[in-house]
Amino acid sequence: MILQQISTGGCQSYLLGCGESCSAILIDPALPQLDRYLGVLAREGLRLRYVVDTHTHADHFSAAHELKDRLGVPAVMHRNSVAPYADLRLDDGDMLIFGDLRLQAIHTPGHTNDSMCLHIEDRLFTGDTLLIGGTGRTDLPTGDPDALYDSLFNIVLKLDPATQVFPAHDYKGQSSSTIGREIAENPRLQQRDRAAFAEMMQHLNLTAPDHMTEALRTNMCGGKTIEQMLAEAARKVPFMSLAELRTRLLEGGDDLIVLDVRERSAFEAGHIEGARHLPRGQLELRVNQELPDPTLRILTVCEFGKVSTLAAATLRELGFRRATALDGGMKLWREKGYPVEEGAQ
The missing domain is CATH 3.40.250.10 (Rhodanese-like domain)
Incomplete structure (x- = not known):
């Protein structure tokens, strides 16, 4: 399996490719990297089959809509997404097949109600559900700390501890982690009591993401950014x-x-x-x-x-x-x- 991790500031996107069939999936693409994605696809000799957003992003502009229009590939999101440009909406357990590879959607609401993790072989692309040393916040539209608790402790953390974790964000220069490492070291996961976890999430006092209003407008409604x-x-x-x-x-x-x-x-x-x-x-x-x-x-x-x-x-x-x-x-x-x-x- 071909795996390319592409960073845009603290945002992470992932290109997965099947070398045998030369087909690929792009996860959580960011608009400023549009030309880079096209260049990597050409360099690796891959043809994009799907472009997937793990959730409705509030902190950056998704390139899914633009890639869909340019390359004629389906834009994929969870069925709870309100994005009008999503062609293929997945339920929990649905799979995308590209070449010999199979990518399974796991519905993990909490950060947003349309959040999902994507599981392939020994890798889990966690979106904003599980971060390295943290979790997604729950104080943005459709966030729910109680739902995030269930998604983490009853679903994600029950996977094989050796499963590699690739989040949609990392601001400390770490490219990946594992389920086992996060269980042992992630400070937010040490709050294993549901009420204590919800209390912690409700009092993080985080600042709003830059460009949140514009990001939600474009990612939820399919509109254009000012830069576009x-x-x-x-x-x-x-x-x-x-x-x-x-x-x-x-x-x-x-x-x-x-x-x-x-x-x-x-x-x-x-x-x-x-x-x-x-x-x-x-x-x-x-x-x-x-x-x-x-x-x-x-x-x-x-x-x-x-x-x-x-x-x-x-x-x-x-x-x-x-x-x-x-x-x-x-x-x-x-x-x-x-x-x-x-x-x-």
Whole structure:
């Protein structure tokens, strides 16, 4: 069996491959590693058969939806998952077969109600149910400390102590553990009384994960992340450097419209000399009046270079084929000491 562990910060994903059939399964993929997964598959000569999320993640963005669309493979989750993009929903005990390998789902609610562990040979991919030296938290949506107690003490910890444990998260540089080691050393598992375990889990006082709201929105509903939208927009437009714009302004040409898409207060506080003002929120509504000639070259500008990228992509979709975005924004323009002017347009 081919096993590749791929880290994204503290998040862990796993590529399992059958060398005989050249087929593979990807577990808990993270969106920032999308190109890496595709590269590893190509390097190993593997074809992806399934992409599996062990649960609805609240701390990172799953790549399952994107991989499903790109490669035409089923996105797999537990049947309790609300993710609309999941094609194949597993019950406790269901198996996925790829080549000569068989991966069995074990429903282990607690961290979330759709959490499952994935068992193959002597390995257990535990998602956030069991971590190395810890467990998944139970204070996020659908978490339940009593259910986690049952999943751990009545299911997971009854497996062969030699079973290797591969969690979805590790922040201490440890790639794996074993059931036996966790029983002996994991401090949370020393609370073997149900009430004491639940009490401990309810008073961990953990901070909310970064990007939790966006992660839950995208992973539960199948929406796009802000980074995805920005990346898609960036693929549709060219960019102009700050230095190039400064040179063009000094030369005094009239073949470029600098369009500031920030809100009025930001524009009036300081903008590039000669810039025109059209807030991004009004772009589609006012573009015909403000920019009647679609053949003009338009350079969009914002504070940090992100909203202007979205605006330039929108302009191109509207037919302004020469729309360009500034590589950077007014913040960097000011930091370089380039001149600004204040007041209304």
